[in-house]
Amino acid sequence: MVTVLHRPTSALLLVLGILGLLAFETWRSHLAAQEEAERNVVNLVKLLSEQTARTIQSIDLSLQSVAAEAAGTPNLTDNDPRFIAEMRKRLSTLPFVRALFVVRADGLVSQDTNYAATLRTNVADRAYFAVQRDDISAGLYIDAPLRSRTSGDWIIALSRRIDALDGRFAGVAVALVDPMYFERFYSQLWIGGGNVALFRKDGVELARSPHIHALIGTSAAGRETFRRFQDGSAPEVFWGTSPINGIERVASFRALENLPLVMLVTMSKAVVMRAWRTHMTVTGVGAATIIVMFAGIETLTRRHRLQEERAKARLAEAERLESIGRFAAGVAHDVGNLQRIIRSAVLLLRPEVADRQKAGELLDQIDATLTVGGELVTQLLSHARTGHRAPGVNDLNLVISEALPMLHRAAGPKVEVSLSTASSALPCRIDRPQFLAVLLNLILNARDAMPSGGTVFLEIRDERALGQDGLGWSEIRVSDNGQGMSEAILGQALDPFFTTKTAGQGSGLGLSQVQTFIDDSHGSLEITSEQGKGTTIRLRLPLAEVDQAEEVRSRALPSASDTACRPA
Missing domain, CATH: 3.90.20 (Hemagglutinin Ectodomain; Chain B)
Known part of the structure; x- marks a missing residue:
């Protein structure tokens, strides 16, 4: 019974190394993907903020021009054709503005680019008028989204104060912006499955993409992330769950330069981490x-x-x-x-x-x-009894060549087996299983003599010319460059049960078995060794005549690998 101890091998260590590298790559690439998503959302909120700011500034420039013209024309009559024509000319350069109009100090609309298409109304109750009337330093005022009294659509009013030449309040210049313009503009940009939202600084939502009708005009001031942005404690970019739809996201707020507006851009975590x-x-x-x-x-x-x-x-x-x-x-x-x-x-x-x-x-x-x-x-x-002996005529070149894979395995990973065969067939009458056991013993002995590794030289030689009788001889030389043997040890090498190995490492019967085989085969055995330089063992076997019956019997014997792997 063979007991195999399962110990960590190089393959197992390599597998553990691969798992470690996989874990490291998972952590590294996840961190890199998060950092890239954060860079993208910061860059996108910066881009959209700058673009929105330019849009608002272009509207403000037009309002300032309209306010200046209205203040410079004190006797301007209501719905003056020339004045309305100038405003329409300005309106044509502002595709995101639905209308421009001027409101008198009493709240009545006096100049309107939609004149004749809309009713003349009083807007004194609107915040965009009241703030400008009550605060001389209001500057550009952006009102919360409100419903148009003529169309019922959502609009965002931007207003500028008009002062008379004597400094008195003379009215306001107003631009009406369609909130859906921002939604259409933002929807043209890929935002990673998230959204873009534009707020007033007090938290009132002006526009959103994708558009959510119920959120227009509502306040985000009560949301924790917006409060942290207002008090300056929120980071530039953060990860969290959307309070609107519960989607995990990466988000970034940014205040528009010189404007009372805040831009929010979010990206879905599921989308940005898809790659x-x-x-x-x-x-x-x-x-x-x-x-x-x-x-x-x-x-x-x-x-x-x-x-x-x-x-x-x-x-x-x-x-x-x-x-x-x-x-x-x-x-x-x-x-x-x-x-x-x-x-x-x-x-x-x-x-x-x-x-x-x-x-x-x-x-x-x-x-x-x-x-x-x-x-x-x-x-x-x-x-x-170890088995029935069945000597037969076998070609040594063929037998040893077939047994070479087994001998390689027996030699182990540190020892090479170099085989040199004779140029012609060498038929010998031998017991094939016993001969394979002899070869295996010699290889194992050579391996044990070279614990640090080396080469076993296995040479088959044709010695017919040396034969004085019969058909001549064949010789098998097994040489190693291992530790060798002293003269004292060499004198006892063939003795049964003699061994220099530690207890449990050898029985001392290997070379004795070789001698028995040689005797049974009518051959001779010679051992030469020098301590520290190696050992050479010469097996001389007589060549045999081959007749047809012997050839058939030899081919019927089991192959070298079958016999060597399962010794009787």
Whole structure:
């Protein structure tokens, strides 16, 4: 049974790093989106304030001119054609003004650009008249929205005082502005799903886009944000919920320069943060894709590591079983010799005790016991046996080349395995699973000799020219540049159970298994090593003749990868 300890890996740390970067990017981009929205709303309220101020100033210039002309013509008759014509000329340059008119000191309209189309009325009760009459320093006065007495439409009246030459109050010059002009003008600008509103300084709403009919002429002085703006405690830009429609927004107030007006611009948070949400969706999907990919890689890596651990455990178990098998075979041989001696003694004793019934019975019991003992030894051997040996003719180049991926995995990430094959086929009669186990043992030993990493050189050589009999020899050299062995250790390297590794790290049966294989294959083994420079192991195997039956049998054997990954 293999136990795998789940510890943080580089892939897990990378996933955590990606999540950290995603969190940082979420915070950073959200902050950047908010800052951009705040800049946009501040720039927009500044732009609209300047444009509205220029509009009001152009109206005021016209009113000042009309007031000056009316004051300079003391004997001006009502609805003077020339005077009305001049006012209409001025009106043509002010598309946002519905009418210009002059009101006498008694409140009656005396000059009107809509003359003949409207009734002559008295406006002494209107605030735009009363304020100018009662306050000589009123200057430009902007009245609250009111209903026209002739059309019933909403209008905003702007007025200027007219003084006679002797300084007495002589009336007012008035311009009537359509509030919907501002709504149409503001609606042409993108305002991020929010709104634009124009207030008098006392909080009375003059115009709004999008237009809300019920809010025209109402006061915002009771709203907390407007109160904070009036007392100077409100920031230039702020986030909050609209008291009108409950939408989360970013907003900014701005007072119009030299005018008793205030501009408010708001943008919907849902709209201004839409680009950020899109960005984070794309970023999140990308991060999730990477995380899923690395999770898959980590899963495959863990699965491969588990399979490798299981393969190593099976190999170790096979080595233990093989050593037990050799030990059991020796014990069985010795026990068998003892059984034969005892059985021979029993046979010799039978004639001597033929007339003794009890003694004969004892000999029968001894004989039966020996039979049971033989069966127990046979059973022990059947359980300890490592597998049926099936030598066959195999090409060493092909076998080792097929086993190379397994050897790479056994070497681990720090050790390279360099393979050099012979130029021609090298058929040898070997037990293929046992040969693969030998190669694996040699690679593992080389790996353990290079804890800091290195290269294992695996070379297959054709030594036919050296053969004095038969078909010649093949040679397999396994070399490493690891720690090497001293002469004392080298002298004991092939001894069973001898190992220089710490307890639990090795059984000392690896090279002993190599020697057993070489003996079974009628080859030879040579080890050369120098401490601190590395070790070279030479396996010499005799070449074999190949007939058709052998070729068929060799092809029927399992592949190198199948055998190496599941040792018997």
